[in-house]
Amino acid sequence: MKKRIIMSVLGVMTGAVSVAVFKMAAFGVDPFQSFMSGISKLIPISFGTLYVIVNAVLLSFSLIFDRHYIGIATFINLFLLGYVTEYSYKFLQWLVPEPSMPLRVVFLIVGIVIICIGSSLYITADLGVSTYDAVALIMANKWKIGKFKFIRICTDVCCVVLGSLMFVAGGGKFKAIPTIAGIGTIITAFFMGPLIEFFSVHLARKLLDDKKTSSNQS
Template sequence: MKKRIIMSILGVMTGAVSVAIFKMAAFGVDPFQSFMSGISKLIPISFGTLYVIVNAVLLTFSLIFDRHYIGIATFINLFLLGYVTEYSYKFLQWVVPEPSMPLRIAFLIVGIVIICIGSSLYITADLGVSTYDAVALIMANKWKIGKFKFIRVCTDLCCVILGTVMFIAGGGHIKEIPTIAGIGTIITAFFMGPLIEFFNVHLARKILSSNSDTQAGEHKI
């Protein structure tokens, strides 16, 4: 249990920092954050507070259809991720006010890798997942609609489309769209699901299975 808790906390905090790194890259954020950017354009309140509100709504979905995915990590994600992202981004902006193109590319690559590692760690820890991750997991494992990686691609694409529409509706300039729905968003939309599964198999499950009695709770996604 101690190892699971550490994996959950580390996974959520890593994911929060990765979103800030995506923003520094300015090539588009991950699909859910693209959705959040669209909403924040329509509702001008603190990102951290808005993140809590949106995820509280998604939490209701999980409570109705499968409470198994609600746990410690869910509430860490719900109450801390938005604020950690907000302040991590401010810190990175202070350290690197105007990143060069090579540095932006480096930010993009690092952001993609660590957001997938972070998601893999807290999903495999089985102490709850983010309310957004729970949507695809419920569809895959409870509703048996299809494999997680394919369902995740579909939900990610829906987030990107809705986020872009809301961003424009909220007064966002078309030239700003690549910063919330750019090449980075496209990469994560199509590859984040498969990459999370890759890190589940080659990293997270191996960390967890180093103790023989901790294997029972792993997700098969």
């Protein structure tokens, strides 16, 4: 249990920092954050507070269909991720006010890798997942609609489309869309599910050393 708690906390915090890294790259954030960026244009309140509100709404989905995915990590994600992202981004902006193109590419690569590693850690720890991750997991493991990696691609694409539409509707400039839904978003939308599964198999499950978790992530 101690190892699971550490993996859950580390996974969520890593995911929070990765969003800030994505923002520094300015090639588009991950799909859910693209969705959040669109909502933030329509509802002008702090990102941390808005993140709590949106995820509290998504939490009801898990409460109704499968409470198994609600746990320690869910509430850490719900109440801390938005604020950790907000302040991590401010710190990185202070550290590197104007990143060069090569550095932005590095930020993009690092962001993709650590968000997938973070997700694999807390999903494998099985102490709850983010309210957004729970949607695809419930569809895959509870409703048996298909494999997680393919369902995740579908939910990610929906987030990107909705986020972009809300961004423009909220007054965002069309030419600025690549900063929230750019090449980084496309990469994560189509490869984040498979990459999470890859890191779960080759890293997270080996760290946990618990064969029982394999059945939960199939």
